[in-house]
Amino acid sequence: MENNKRPETMERITTVELANAFIDEQVNALREQIGDKKVLLALSGGVDSSVVAALLIKAVGKQLVSVHVNHGLLRKGEPEQVVEVFRNQLNANLVYVDATDRFLDKLKGVVEPENKRKVIGAEFIRVFEEEARKLDGIEFLAQGTIYPDILESGPVKAHHNVGGLPEDLQFELVEPLKFLYKDEVRVVGDALGLPAGMVYRQPFPGPGLGVRCLGEITRDRLEAVRESDAILREEFAKNGLEGKVWQYFTLIPDFKSTGIKNDVRAYEWPVIIRAVNTKDAMTATVENVPFELLQHITQRIVTEVSGVNRVLYDLTPKPTGTIEWE
């Protein structure tokens, strides 16, 4: 039976030195485990899978095949960043799959949040499986499992990691971060030279913007979520809130209201801003964003984002709200 308990003697990785020691140790272990075989990784661009990728590139170079599936539900600029960092800067063996149309076609008419998650999850497995079958001689599957994933038991939300592959595609697992906490993963990512925007990225749900485009996912609302989210992130970064606020994003309900643009009636969507702080994700408080900044962001969103005439700020702590809306 696999050992899934963090060794009690393991020191918490808080410095570059400790991170480098961990990296050296893992590079050796990975080389020993993998030999001259190939490893497959689903690279989402989130901090965990990005750090696993960087570690494996250091250990086995082009024996790692990273597959980045763009399901069309990523934030603005994210797929481009994955390609830039891994293909261009780290010279990785990266398979980039733009599956936007496949996902959005499958999601047509799907309204219920759990169904949306299931459709996205199942389609992700299918796309990944197709890519895996195109590759020869893969014996290992790397995953960005971290220690909290192992500690969390019971009925939690379906994991982002690649479970559910068919029987004939079972690989030996490679999970170099499985004893690390999130903060340690970040220190290791820094030591590996990954860009700060990737290492300190906010938590982002597996189904991506799909759970922030409430109800049925349509291309126009999805685009409006993506654009308004980019404006929010840009303004938070410009005004010293990036890194200070734990998580912030926009979402759009499937609901319109009357407004006015250029002196004529505009029947359009509201954008909802969520910005929260939490220690344990079990409870969360709402960030007191300066009113002038909220007004500036509102002005930008209703001006720059097509189809949006209002902006709302979610004042609800957790409980009674959840952090995400779906």
Place this chain on the structure above:
Amino acid sequence: MENNKRPETMERITTVELANAFIDEQVNALREQIGDKKVLLALSGGVDSSVVAALLIKAVGKQLVSVHVNHGLLRKGEPEQVVEVFRNQLNANLVYVDATDRFLDKLKGVVEPENKRKVIGAEFIRVFEEEARKLDGIEFLAQGTIYPDILESGPVKAHHNVGGLPEDLQFELVEPLKFLYKDEVRVVGDALGLPAGMVYRQPFPGPGLGVRCLGEITRDRLEAVRESDAILREEFAKNGLEGKVWQYFTLIPDFKSTGIKNDVRAYEWPVIIRAVNTKDAMTATVENVPFELLQHITQRIVTEVSGVNRVLYDLTPKPTGTIEWE
């Protein structure tokens, strides 16, 4: 042809003395016009119709028959206040009609805002007509027309005043406030001894809470709008914002989201808070309500109002938002 132009020599009513002079003059004019006949008034409880009622009670006492139609879309405590002030304090001849069920039955399945307004307006005429037919010897119809109503031309929203009565119910009009601006009506209302809560009441749409219970009006959401609005008004009054903020209210979209109450999933509505300032109602700015107060109001609403798990603050100025959502 009726004279509808404010006399150029008319002084702006800004003091109790000027208000009293206006009241004396109008009392004489009303007695002369009405003689010993009866006058009918649709008393909504808004400042205009309340001041007309108080003036007419002073002039002709029980010859005024005021009809207060409770269409079920009034704010918390409003019908009770009308009965208390006019029947109990001013000893008026008041017909109170609770037509809540009639209105809500008619509104079942009506989703489109303009249709909602039409149904409410038409049903109001019908109820008022029925009451008028029960009364004998009415020759006059009093209305709370004020000068801006006369100045406003072109296709504005259907008026609150009682137009649309059938041919055989045409009365001679009595419009004692038709040359007054809103601020003058308030000074006169004060001088007549009406309670401040009635005289300085915020503007309130004719279709009442009906246009703040977005989409189809249901009893549960209507109740949640009424209760959350009462909490907002109470907290604004307690914290010095009553009288400072031009208009503030809550509304509820026909849309739910996931939240948590007592550790279990709660799929409930959000309440949206709107608080705006305006000089001319053509443009409006959003009030910078202190964050701590917004958090306190949020806590009260999600705790005290059944079916609500989130509170949002509308950050949208006019344009691009309108003040109301429908």
